[in-house]
Amino acid sequence: MASKRAATMLQPAANGLGPPLLRSAWSQKLQYTARALSSQASQPRKAARQSPQQVRYASTETPKEQLGRTGLYELHSKYGAKFVPFGGYSMPVQYSDLSIVDSHNWTREKASLFDVGHMVQHHFSGPGAEAFLERITPSSLSSLPDHQSILSTLLHPNTGGIVDDTVIARLPNKFYVVTNAGCREKDMAYFKEQLETWQSERPDQAVEWTILDGQGLIALQGPLSSQILARVLEDKSVKDLETLYFGQCVFATIKGTDAEVLVSRAGYTGEDGFEISIPSYATEAITQFLLDSAKDELRFAGLGARDTLRLEAGMCLYGHDLDDTTTPVEGALSWIIGKDRRAKGGFYGDSVILQQLKKKSEGGGVSRRRIGLVVEGSPAREGAEIVDEAGEKIGNVTSGCPSPTLKKNIAMGYIKDGMHKAGTEVSVVVRGKKRKAVVTKMPFVPSKYFKQPTTAKA
Amino acid sequence: MAARFNIVRAARQLTSATRPRPQFACQGWQTQQRQRLFSVSAVLKEKKYTEDHEWIEMSADGKTCTLGISEYAAKALGDVVYIELPQLEMDVSEGDAIGAVESVKSASDILTPISGTVAEVNSELETKPANINKDPEGDAWIAKITVSGEPEGKMMSKEEYTAFTEDA
Numbered sequence: 001m002a003s004k005r006a007a008t009m010l011q012p013a014a015n016g017l018g019p020p021l022l023r024s025a026w027s028q029k030l031q032y033t034a035r036a037l038s039s040q041a042s043q044p045r046k047a048a049r050q051s052p053q054q055v056r057y058a059s060t061e062t063p064k065e066q067l068g069r070t071g072l073y074e075l076h077s078k079y080g081a082k083f084v085p086f087g088g089y090s091m092p093v094q095y096s097d098l099s100i101v102d103s104h105n106w107t108r109e110k111a112s113l114f115d116v117g118h119m120v121q122h123h124f125s126g127p128g129a130e131a132f133l134e135r136i137t138p139s140s141l142s143s144l145p146d147h148q149s150i151l152s153t154l155l156h157p158n159t160g161g162i163v164d165d166t167v168i169a170r171l172p173n174k175f176y177v178v179t180n181a182g183c184r185e186k187d188m189a190y191f192k193e194q195l196e197t198w199q200s201e202r203p204d205q206a207v208e209w210t211i212l213d214g215q216g217l218i219a220l221q222g223p224l225s226s227q228i229l230a231r232v233l234e235d236k237s238v239k240d241l242e243t244l245y246f247g248q249c250v251f252a253t254i255k256g257t258d259a260e261v262l263v264s265r266a267g268y269t270g271e272d273g274f275e276i277s278i279p280s281y282a283t284e285a286i287t288q289f290l291l292d293s294a295k296d297e298l299r300f301a302g303l304g305a306r307d308t309l310r311l312e313a314g315m316c317l318y319g320h321d322l323d324d325t326t327t328p329v330e331g332a333l334s335w336i337i338g339k340d341r342r343a344k345g346g347f348y349g350d351s352v353i354l355q356q357l358k359k360k361s362e363g364g365g366v367s368r369r370r371i372g373l374v375v376e377g378s379p380a381r382e383g384a385e386i387v388d389e390a391g392e393k394i395g396n397v398t399s400g401c402p403s404p405t406l407k408k409n410i411a412m413g414y415i416k417d418g419m420h421k422a423g424t425e426v427s428v429v430v431r432g433k434k435r436k437a438v439v440t441k442m443p444f445v446p447s448k449y450f451k452q453p454t455t456a457k458a
Numbered sequence: 459m460a461a462r463f464n465i466v467r468a469a470r471q472l473t474s475a476t477r478p479r480p481q482f483a484c485q486g487w488q489t490q491q492r493q494r495l496f497s498v499s500a501v502l503k504e505k506k507y508t509e510d511h512e513w514i515e516m517s518a519d520g521k522t523c524t525l526g527i528s529e530y531a532a533k534a535l536g537d538v539v540y541i542e543l544p545q546l547e548m549d550v551s552e553g554d555a556i557g558a559v560e561s562v563k564s565a566s567d568i569l570t571p572i573s574g575t576v577a578e579v580n581s582e583l584e585t586k587p588a589n590i591n592k593d594p595e596g597d598a599w600i601a602k603i604t605v606s607g608e609p610e611g612k613m614m615s616k617e618e619y620t621a622f623t624e625d626a
């Protein structure tokens with residue numbers, strides 16, 4: 001019983017208590033349960049073979065259901081992918097050619113290709129689409145230009161808690177919306193319910209909702225992304241690329257194909273890059289084409305590098321850094337709330353959210369805020385407590401890792417209002433010991449987006 | 459987060475359930491006696507591995523054992539960035555988490571498969587944690603323990619452990 005006793009002994013100080021060697025891995029980060037099979041490399045052969053063992057994954061999904069595969073599954077296997085269950089899909093966590101740190105650095109120095117085809121792509125169209133989306137998000141969609149996209153959040157009615165984070169793009173006659181794979185079932189139920197309510201109240205404002213089932217989605221990220229992408233595009237599209245700025249999207253044609261893809265200058269790494277939405281039939285061929293046309297510069301990268309990259313970029317992972325109880329203000333996402341929306345409201349949870357936006361002297365503010373931390377010594381992982389000098393709990397870590405770029409331990413978490421200012425010294429408890437930490441501005445690594453020159457506009 | 463720790467604990471219990479454990483105090487006492495038997499000590503002098511991917515190696519006099527993590531574990535963990543070493547002179551019981559290995563992807567406990575007192579730690583690992591990726595079964599040992607008992611849990615020879623990791 002020694003091991004049981006050990007666990008019990010350490011329980012009071014359980015923050016950051018790691019699992020035994022090799023039994024942990026992605027369980028902490030990627031929100032599926034810690035079964036041995038899914039552990040990083042602990043049983044790689046079985047995972048790679050897709051053995052028919054029972055698997056458990058994200059709590060939003062029905063357990064024991066067969067894991068989904070994106071259209072790139074076979075290609076990943078060919079490139080030595082190590083798969084883990086994520087968001088109901090079997091997704092590559094890393095590839096045999098590069099370690100996570102190597103892959104991370106490769107992305108920051110050259111370019112990487114991520115399969116994000118597990119994410120859910122939607123179209124909303126019809127006369128009521130804009131008003132409907134403005135009801136469920138705090139975004140100013142009425143002022144969103146064509147071919148422009150923004151980060152947004154789906155909100156719960158009344159509470160203003162975040163159902164999911166999402167990117168919304170305005171295309172001619174419709175909105176293109178991408179939501180998280182891990183929230184698939186929850187989002188489906190949410191959209192269905194909210195649309196029913198909408199249609200019953202506004203029968204004249206029809207909304208058509210389509211899910212782009214099977215549509216491929218890949219993310220090309222890194223400083224060499226644009227020159228790599230240019231190699232595979234038709235001449236006209238190459239020209240478009242030159243003035244495609246961060247947050248914008250454009251339909252493009254791949255050389256020698258009739259496939260029209262949607263190229264969005266966006267990403268989840270803080271680097272310049274693109275997310276490319278590809279018709280199902282062409283996803284594998286185009287991905288292979290990209291890899292072949294940049295053999296020395298472009299590599300596949302998996303969820304492992306994706307997580308360390310996005311954390312350095314200060315970006316949230318839903319289910320960890322944001323959840324149903326978090327409002328955009330608490331989540332340090334007030335910037336996504338549109339100007340006109342602040343004045344007029346008219347979105348779910350507006351009374352709560354607009355009140356939180358007010359000054360403290362006017363009864364506004366929040367009790368906790370999302371912040372960044374740099375932690376000394378041991379990395380702080382999700383769940384670690386943030387404490388003050390007296391040892392009182394003042395918050396907790398929601399994501400954390402050693403930063404491959406900065407060679408420091410970085411973390412994201414929620415802290416009591418008042419302690420959230422950059423430079424505030426706090427402690428984080430890891431394995432029962434207090435470790436010094438400093439509240440730090442995010443992104444931890446400066447973003448390198450390709451932004452529209454401000455002078456050109458004037 | 460509670461869920462995660464429960465799962466971890468559940469996993470621990472599952473793995474330890476297969477190990478024979480002393481049920482009563484008197485059996486523990488009997489175990490203490492057994493360590494003096496020549497045959498048992500001789501067997502322990504070769505490097506032995508646990509299912510949790512630690513290894514131990516007994517000194518020639520059978521009083522101290524060196525503990526580390528296996529090459530397989532070091533490789534699977536990837537780039538190690540931090541190693542939490544046990545406290546010197548700390549009494550440890552078999553199965554205790556005596557330290558931790560932090561890699562980019564995860565934090566993993568180091569469990570001792572043997573009871574005793576921590577006699578020495580490899581403090582070089584504090585400043586050079588990446589050494590554990592280079593020579594985990596040699597220079598990058600983690601701790602030396604003055605033993606007070608025999609391991610009760612399942613210990614494997616190199617061959618058995620290799621088969622175990624290939625099987626997994």
